[in-house]
Amino acid sequence: MELSHLEPQIVWKNFAALNAVPRPSKKEEQVIEFMKKFGEDLGLETTVDEVGNVIIKKPATAGMENRKPIVLQSHLDMVCQKNNDVTFDFETEGIKMEVDGDWVKAKGTTLGADNGIGVATIMSVLESSDIPHPALEALFTIDEETGMTGAIGLKPEQLEGKILLNLDTEEDDEIDIGCAGGVDVTASKIYTVNYPQGQIVKITVKGLQGGHSGMDIHKGFGNANIILGRLLYTGIDTQNIELISIDGGGLRNAIPREANAVLSVRNSVEFIDEANSLRRAIMDEFAGIEKDLDINIETFTSAEKAVSMEDSKSIILVLKSLHNGVYRMSPDVADLVETSNNVARAELENGELKILNLSRSSVESTKFAVAEQLKSVCELAGMDVEFGGSYPGWKPKPGSEIVQIMEKIYEKSFGEKPQVVACHAGLECGIIGANYPEMEMVSFGPTIRGAHSPDEKANIPSVQKFWGFFKQILAEIPAK
The missing domain is CATH 3.40.630.10 (Zn peptidases)
Incomplete structure (x- = not known):
């Protein structure tokens, strides 16, 4: 134009x-x-x-x-x-x-x-x-x-x-x-895959605002990867979850707007019923700020292989545990976010997992404090973690x-x-x-x-x- x-x-x-x-x-x-x-x-x-x-x-x-x-x-x-x-x-x-x-x-x-x-x-x-x-x-x-x-x-x-x-x-x-300065934190692991034993379900999260992972990180916007992790967690102990794929977020400096997961569960009716209870609670949580949020949980078909139940549980626990959002406000400058993290990208395909974060801080020591916390969580789950792209x-x-x-x-x-x-x-x-x-x-x-x-x-x-x-x-x- x-x-x-x-x-x-x-x-x-x-x-x-x-x-x-x-x-x-x-x-x-x-x-x-x-x-x-x-x-x-x-x-x-x-x-x-x-x-x-x-x-x-x-x-x-x-x-x-x-x-x-x-x-x-x-x-x-x-x-x-x-x-x-x-x-x-x-x-x-x-x-x-x-x-x-x-x-x-x-x-x-x-x-x-x-x-x-x-x-x-x-x-x-x-x-x-x-x-x-x-x-x-x-x-x-x-x-x-x-x-x-x-x-x-x-x-x-x-x-x-x-x-x-x-x-x-x-x-x-x-x-x-x-x-603020920043550092990229990347966690990865390759898992053995086999054909899943249960019924296939797909979870889709979309319609979030997204936004700048620095300037908007304190505004309470939804992160699609974090919401997806919460929904997956609902069946972690009862549904024998085997993860087939995850596709959430994109660039490190953008708050994720969309995410989806395909998984195998023991009983799709039970899982969807339980997950929908949490879905309604999440929709209420974000009603005032994420008016276009849409979460869909449905039966699905897939011919792809899945990660084992044990490894799937480990991945879900990591998604549930990673710090996202404000880590510390500045004690010196009023209303300034000092340190934060954005869980920017979660990807699982054919057993290959990658989780991308961007940690920011105006103080170098706390920048690495939050990055090291992420590293600790992921390494406890047996993942490889790399820091890169650090800038002051x-x-x-x-x-x-x-x-x-x-x-x-x-x-x-x-x-x-x-x-x-x-x-x-x-x-x-x-x-x-x-x-x-x-x-x-x-x-x-x-x-x-x-x-x-x-x-x-x-x-x-x-x-x-x-x-x-x-x-x-x-x-x-x-x-x-």
Whole structure:
């Protein structure tokens, strides 16, 4: 859909152009080429580093040469999630967008406003001829959503900027000065399988909101994998359960919206009756927040082999025991989640089990405390556990010069004070800061709702507000 009639026209035009290019995490070849061509067509110095980050440099406008050079940073990749009833290939298709009142959203998929609005904003100032700004380095990183390998691979000598503006947060009244780090926790095991002895049942959980596993983890949304584990547990001692398959959740940074399991039970009528009692209780629990939750438990047919009763019990106990949600609130920052875990993906197929978690924390010791708790539970069940993709948090510096400047501009422009906060999402600032410890950093952005889910949408008036705020910041960057 054409969005260039929306204001600011230049930002929406660039967002539409970006969203026409497939850009799943770890498969960013097309969008890297798109951004490289964008910079070169503008006649700007454009490079692609060895990991795939694109850096475009633009000299200061007249009269701004003595200001501190700025790094503008956003990530090129997007979370790829769709509703089950939507046919869409994120590797070959552009996002199909629509306007709904004050919001831009996609048709049954994630929108890519995270972090596409930030990317489009940077593109807009790069191609502008009438926006005052100091010397700019536009840093477009790759793979932020599934490992931050772009930020991790950035070399210390690549940037000269003194201030980094990260355009990757989702509340337009917030100035973000800190974030959580994270670590991937993966449990796996291969089991012997045989044809099941009992009657086949299928459990399906769907219709949950999902959402961002950092920013939304404290909101009480349902996790489909956890709900599935509760339902399986109802027959653990009486129904001789043999698990045939589990398919729950998807990406580590998205709260699971859907999950299903196929299993053999001793008596399907008894199991379904007992599980339906729990189903009704779960529906009541989530009635106020998960209005579209749908749980179905029914007889089924399957020719597949199953894991033994003993091993099935072990798997169910693990699903029932894994910590999910908030682990600890920050004792230092009001209302900030310090540490959490998302049981993101549960998969059992042909006897091969994988359970994927993402543990987050702004404190390294508690990040590994929750990860080690998960490891302990899984190892007690004989599973192999690996940690990977660990990245540091970003320690807040509330008194920095750029934060003070932005607070003053915001209050003058909008008649109220901004919220200066730290967030529980993973931002690239902590990683970049490790290589550039003297660089001042701040993150901000327009209002986006439902990131990492097909409900994602960007607020049109907020993008207008953000664009004006952003331009004013560029104009008031201090002297070197």
